Amino acid sequence: MPRTKKQFEEIREQTKTKILNVALELFAKKGYSNTTISEIAKSANISKGLAYNYFESKEQLMEEVIKILFVEIENMFIALEGEKDPFEKLSRIIDLTFEWVTEREDFWRLYTNLLMQVETKVIVDKVAGNFMDSMFTEMEKMFRKMKIKNPVEEAKIFGAILDGMSFHILFLGNEYPITQMRNFLKSKYSKENLV
Amino acid sequence: MPRTKKQFEEIREQTKTKILNVALELFAKKGYSNTTISEIAKSANISKGLAYNYFESKEQLMEEVIKILFVEIENMFIALEGEKDPFEKLSRIIDLTFEWVTEREDFWRLYTNLLMQVETKVIVDKVAGNFMDSMFTEMEKMFRKMKIKNPVEEAKIFGAILDGMSFHILFLGNEYPITQMRNFLKSKYSKENLV
Amino acid sequence: MPRTKKQFEEIREQTKTKILNVALELFAKKGYSNTTISEIAKSANISKGLAYNYFESKEQLMEEVIKILFVEIENMFIALEGEKDPFEKLSRIIDLTFEWVTEREDFWRLYTNLLMQVETKVIVDKVAGNFMDSMFTEMEKMFRKMKIKNPVEEAKIFGAILDGMSFHILFLGNEYPITQMRNFLKSKYSKENLV
Amino acid sequence: MPRTKKQFEEIREQTKTKILNVALELFAKKGYSNTTISEIAKSANISKGLAYNYFESKEQLMEEVIKILFVEIENMFIALEGEKDPFEKLSRIIDLTFEWVTEREDFWRLYTNLLMQVETKVIVDKVAGNFMDSMFTEMEKMFRKMKIKNPVEEAKIFGAILDGMSFHILFLGNEYPITQMRNFLKSKYSKENLV
DNA sequence: TATGAATGAGAGTTCATTCAT
DNA sequence: CATGAATGAACTCTCATTCAT
Numbered sequence: 001m002p003r004t005k006k007q008f009e010e011i012r013e014q015t016k017t018k019i020l021n022v023a024l025e026l027f028a029k030k031g032y033s034n035t036t037i038s039e040i041a042k043s044a045n046i047s048k049g050l051a052y053n054y055f056e057s058k059e060q061l062m063e064e065v066i067k068i069l070f071v072e073i074e075n076m077f078i079a080l081e082g083e084k085d086p087f088e089k090l091s092r093i094i095d096l097t098f099e100w101v102t103e104r105e106d107f108w109r110l111y112t113n114l115l116m117q118v119e120t121k122v123i124v125d126k127v128a129g130n131f132m133d134s135m136f137t138e139m140e141k142m143f144r145k146m147k148i149k150n151p152v153e154e155a156k157i158f159g160a161i162l163d164g165m166s167f168h169i170l171f172l173g174n175e176y177p178i179t180q181m182r183n184f185l186k187s188k189y190s191k192e193n194l195v
Numbered sequence: 196m197p198r199t200k201k202q203f204e205e206i207r208e209q210t211k212t213k214i215l216n217v218a219l220e221l222f223a224k225k226g227y228s229n230t231t232i233s234e235i236a237k238s239a240n241i242s243k244g245l246a247y248n249y250f251e252s253k254e255q256l257m258e259e260v261i262k263i264l265f266v267e268i269e270n271m272f273i274a275l276e277g278e279k280d281p282f283e284k285l286s287r288i289i290d291l292t293f294e295w296v297t298e299r300e301d302f303w304r305l306y307t308n309l310l311m312q313v314e315t316k317v318i319v320d321k322v323a324g325n326f327m328d329s330m331f332t333e334m335e336k337m338f339r340k341m342k343i344k345n346p347v348e349e350a351k352i353f354g355a356i357l358d359g360m361s362f363h364i365l366f367l368g369n370e371y372p373i374t375q376m377r378n379f380l381k382s383k384y385s386k387e388n389l390v
Numbered sequence: 391m392p393r394t395k396k397q398f399e400e401i402r403e404q405t406k407t408k409i410l411n412v413a414l415e416l417f418a419k420k421g422y423s424n425t426t427i428s429e430i431a432k433s434a435n436i437s438k439g440l441a442y443n444y445f446e447s448k449e450q451l452m453e454e455v456i457k458i459l460f461v462e463i464e465n466m467f468i469a470l471e472g473e474k475d476p477f478e479k480l481s482r483i484i485d486l487t488f489e490w491v492t493e494r495e496d497f498w499r500l501y502t503n504l505l506m507q508v509e510t511k512v513i514v515d516k517v518a519g520n521f522m523d524s525m526f527t528e529m530e531k532m533f534r535k536m537k538i539k540n541p542v543e544e545a546k547i548f549g550a551i552l553d554g555m556s557f558h559i560l561f562l563g564n565e566y567p568i569t570q571m572r573n574f575l576k577s578k579y580s581k582e583n584l585v
Numbered sequence: 586m587p588r589t590k591k592q593f594e595e596i597r598e599q600t601k602t603k604i605l606n607v608a609l610e611l612f613a614k615k616g617y618s619n620t621t622i623s624e625i626a627k628s629a630n631i632s633k634g635l636a637y638n639y640f641e642s643k644e645q646l647m648e649e650v651i652k653i654l655f656v657e658i659e660n661m662f663i664a665l666e667g668e669k670d671p672f673e674k675l676s677r678i679i680d681l682t683f684e685w686v687t688e689r690e691d692f693w694r695l696y697t698n699l700l701m702q703v704e705t706k707v708i709v710d711k712v713a714g715n716f717m718d719s720m721f722t723e724m725e726k727m728f729r730k731m732k733i734k735n736p737v738e739e740a741k742i743f744g745a746i747l748d749g750m751s752f753h754i755l756f757l758g759n760e761y762p763i764t765q766m767r768n769f770l771k772s773k774y775s776k777e778n779l780v
Numbered sequence: 781t782a783t784g785a786a787t788g789a790g791a792g793t794t795c796a797t798t799c800a801t
Numbered sequence: 802c803a804t805g806a807a808t809g810a811a812c813t814c815t816c817a818t819t820c821a822t
Contacts (some may be wrong), residue, residue, distance in 0.1 A: 008802090031312060036795060047804045058796065090335035093282030106790085112311045115366050117226045117305060129386075132367060153379040156363070156372075161352060168351070171310045172327060184275040197783040198822050206785065232813065240789050247814060393801050393803040401806065421702045423618035427792060436806050442793065505663060505756045506697045522757060543769040544612070546762075551742060554749030558741070561700050562717060567741075574738040579715060593781090632783045634819085642805065716807060 016054050018044045024065045028106030031113065034121065048181060063123055068110060070128045075102070077138065086145040087191040093139075094162070094189065098182045101166045109170055137160060146194060161185070211249050213239045219260050223305035227257055227315050252373065259320055264306060265323045268378055271295070272333065281340040282386040288334075289357070295379045296361045330354060341389060356380065406444050408434050414455045418500035422452055422510050454473055459501060461517045466490070467528065475583040476535040483529075484552070484579065488572045491556045498556055525549060536584060552577065587635060601639050604629045613691030616698065617647060648708055653780045654696060659776045661685070662723065671730040672776040679722075679747070679774065686751045693753055723767045732777060746770070747774065 001101035005104050023041040026035040032079045037058055055061040076096055083089040101108050114120045143158075165185075169176045188191060197204075217239040221230040232253055236243045250256040271291055277307075278284040296303045309319045331350050338346035338353075364371045382388060393401075412434040416425040429446055431438045445451040467487055473479040490491075491498045504514045526545050533541035533548075560564045577583060607628040611620040622643055626633045638650060640646040661681055668674040686693050699705045721740050728736035728743075750770075754761045 011802095031228065032224070035795085038795075048797090049805065050803055052797070053802075109311055112362075113226075113308075115362075116308050116311065117229070117340030118224050119226075119229060121366075132363070133370075150276065150379065153376060156360070156376055157356060157380070157383070159358030160357075160363060161355045162359065163362050164357065165351070167307075167310060167358050167362065168327065168355060171316075175328075181348060181351055185352070188352070197781085198785090200783095202822080203784065210785080231811080233811085243813090244788070244815075246787055248785070253813065338803095391803085393724050393806090394632065395804095398805065406808080419703045421618070421698075421704075423616060424702070424704060426790085428790085432728030438792090439794080439809065440807055442807070482788065494756075502752075503698075505752060506694055506701065511756075523760075524755065540769065543766060544749070547746060547770070547773070550746045550753060551622055552749070552788080553752050554745030555741070557697075557700075557748050557752065558717070558745060561706075565718075571738060571741055574735065575742070578742070596781095622818085623816075633783065633817090635782055637818070748790075 003069065007008055011055075013166065015044075015046065015050075018066060019046070019051060019054055019061070020065060021060055024068060024110070027065060028110035033170060042073075055180070058124070062120075063127055066114060066124060067127045069107065070131060072107075072110075074130070077135075086142040087194070090146075090158075091186055094182065094186050097162045097166065098178065101169050102178060105170065107157050108166055112167070158189070210239075210241065210245070212344075213262055214241070214249055214256070215244060215263060218256055219263070219305060220301050222257065222260060222299035223308065226308060227312065232375070237305070245300055253320065257315065258322055260305070261309065261315075263318060264302060264309075265326060268306075268326070272330075281337040282384075282389070285341075285353075285384050286381055289377065289381050292357050292361065293373065297365050297373065300365065305360060306366055307358075307365065341353050343389060353384070394550060405434075405436065405440070409434060409441060409444055409451070410455055410458060413451055414458070414500060415496050417452065417455060418496035418503065422504060422507065431467070442470075449513065451493055452510065453517055454582075455500070456504065456510075457517050459497060459504075460521060462497070462513070463501075463521070467525075474530040477579075479532055480579050481576050482534075484572065484576050487552045487556065488568065491559050492568065495560065499560055502553075502560065548579070572584070597639075600629075600631065600635075603618070604631070604639055604646070605634060605650055605653060608646055609653060609695070610691065612650060613695035641694050647705075648712055651699060651709060652712045654692065655716060657692075658696075658716070662720075664689065671727040672774075672779070674727055675731075675743075675774050679767065679771050682747045682751065683763065687756050687763060690755060697752070697755070717757055733779060743774070 017042065021036070023040050026040055026043065037051055038048055040061075041051045046053075051061075055064065080089055080092060080096075083092060114124050138160060139155035139158055140151050143154045148154055165181065169178060203249055213359075214235065215348075216236050216295035218230075221235055221238065231247055233243055236246050239246075246256070250259065275284055275287060275291075278287060284358060309315050331354060334353055335346050338349045360376065409430065413425075413430050416430055416433065427441055428438055430451075431441050441451070445454065451463075465520060468478055468488075470482060504510050526549060527547055529545035530541050533544045537543055555571065559568060604625065608620070608625050611625055611628065622636055623633055625646075626636045629636075640649065642717075665674055665677060665681075668677060699709050721744060724740035724743055725736050726740045733739055750766065754763060
């Protein structure tokens with residue numbers, strides 16, 4: 001018996017997800033330019049031609065990958081929304097950042113690459129808008145709740161520390177004292193030390 | 196009458212410098228893979244072939260660009276060696292970083308790109324070795340002189356702030372409150388606030 | 391509906407054979423270095439890029455051409471294996487050599503080129519190994535069967551005559567008295583004259 | 586004091602000879618296509634530009650190299666003209682061939698390459714004419730003097746043996762029993778065995 | 781006479797994209 | 802829906818040749 005429309009759609013959805021996952025992984029590992037459509041197709045167990053059935057071009061595939069990337073980042077923050085205690089929230093942000101940067105290294109590498117290159121930055125802007133602004137605002141709110149002086153500036157400093165450390169970890173790998181710094185940072189931004 | 200050896204050397208010096216400057220700019224703006232030798236040649240007003248008279252390959256050109264980058268970074272630190280007061284030194288490091296990141300944006304963009312991209316990381320390792328370690332060590336010494344607690348960790352935090360902020364400035368451009376943050380950071384790391 | 395696997399295989403087989411034939415002809419006529427992939431593609435009525443769908447590199451294409459060459463040479467010898475009478479066999483080797491050198495001139499030209507050119511010798515060694523040794527050994531056996539004195543040396547002399555004559559024919563073309571020499575050689579190496 | 590016209594001409598002659606020798610060596614060792622004018626100039630301790638002062642083009646340089654090649658071959662034969670005894674002459678031809686092919690391997694390799702490739706063959710024809718014909722004629726005379734039957738054919742067989750063996754020696758190098766075959770050939774073509 | 785910087789055409793190679801089946 | 806053969810533009814790199822000095 002022929003498949004129903006719904007079944008077809010499910011298959012389509014599955015294939016598309018497969019391609020996106022594979023593309024994300026490869027773009028992150030090897031960079032956008034050094035990843036070929038052939039490789040992606042092979043890794044996804046489909047033909048080159050079929051990839052073009054799902055995505056107009058390599059660039060559009062990249063766009064969709066970036067979208068996923070930012071959705072995941074957004075989800076990370078949504079997961080924190082329940083947390084009302086700003087000190088606890090800060091602590092969890094630190095944890096999450098360290099977890100992500102170690103467990104999803106490629107992911108972060110792709111993210112950082114994207115932001116730095118003028119050409120891909122356009123794509124990022126298109127799909128992610130001013131996400132960095134909202135991050136700063138989010139953190140500012142936290143610091144304000146904590147009654148810290150200069151919450152605007154402290155939020156930016158805090159953001160810089162997280163991104164800067166991610167940087168250093170990605171660059172130095174195991175040579176970086178990850179656990180030690182994580183604990184140090186959490187202590188530095190703990191209730192006892194901040195207030 | 197043929198040109199003298201000195202004349203030839205001057206020509207080579209000039210052309211080589213021109214190529215290197217253009218390459219630095221383009222590599223920084225577009226990334227290594229997305230920059231072609233053709234573009235570099237066109238920007239430098241020379242023929243494609245001539246570029247290969249000066250550099251064995253695209254990779255070797257990149258290497259020389261990176262070398263220059265790190266020599267300049269080194270010079271920045273050498274300029275600070277005379278400064279014996281650690282608080283003053285810290286303040287000047289902050290100033291220098293902000294000046295560089297605004298005045299020599301390409302430079303920093305390239306530097307950041309390099310640290311993140313897998314493909315160029317190999318080249319960086321080859322020409323720059325463990326420069327980041329020595330930076331951390333240098334900063335650690337400063338914090339030790341200041342009798343700050345946990346100098347190792349504070350050095351890493353400070354480095355993260357500088358790199359993280361540079362990152363944000365490069366990404367956000369004029370939207371980032373550069374002067375404001377510069378002053379805030381200098382105040383935060385001033386003698387009065389640290390001791 | 392996509393083509394079946396078999397259909398694809400047929401297409402690949404056909405195109406590959408076409409490329410190989412053209413490459414054989416051009417490599418033979420102009421030498422390896424003086425033949426470009428563009429020329430081969432044009433002669434085969436395909437795009438330059440397609441050639442690389444079938445062969446990894448120019449060198450690998452050459453390797454496959456050489457392989458074919460040696461397979462055909464081997465087949466020539468296999469065809470003779472049924473022949474038990476050494477005198478008859480010798481006669482047929484002479485005939486075959488003359489036929490090949492006239493009917494498959496490109497083939498022989500390539501073969502001769504290969505043996506002489508330093509650049510291709512490496513490739514030949516890779517795919518053909520010590521084929522010349524086995525040829526000498528084969529001929530030596532024949533002469534031994536004929537109870538000729540010094541079979542080792544005579545085999546080498548005989549081999550030299552065949553290769554030397556092929557060389558002369560290729561060089562002089564129709565100016566060389568091919569039929570006459572063929573008959574003369576067959577008579578010289580006939581049972582009546584040898585024993 | 587300024588150099589005289591004659592001195593200038595001598596210098597010119599020396600430089601030209603130097604270039605030709607170097608070119609011969611390199612063309613022979615690496616093949617025509619794989620030898621660059623730069624290499625030749627560097628090996629001759631002159632500038633690239635100066636080479637073009639002496640030779641119009643790479644091809645013309647090649648032509649002159651070939652000329653020298655054939656002059657040397659001719660000299661080899663002229664050296665034999667004094668020898669009136671055909672048996673002795675034959676023996677010396679064998680010796681000379683073996684000596685050349687071992688001592689001037691590159692030389693012979695170039696010569697063989699030239700004859701095989703359709704494009705360079707044109708150059709050879711231009712400078713050397715039908716030298717092979719005259720060789721055959723020369724040998725034929727010898728065999729006629731010896732009162733050998735079928736001197737025309739035997740001359741061709743003999744020529745084929747020499748060229749074929751040169752071939753095998755160039756291809757197999759030290760694996761070929763050079764001395765053994767040289768003695769065998771000389772014995773085979775000695776007065777005792779021929780008459 | 782002599783230099784080597786500079787050119788430009790063309791080599792080998794890669795790959796996003798198209799399309800007949 | 803699915804295939805992979807085929808294209809063509811663009812890439813890195815090479816080198817014979819020219820030319821200002």
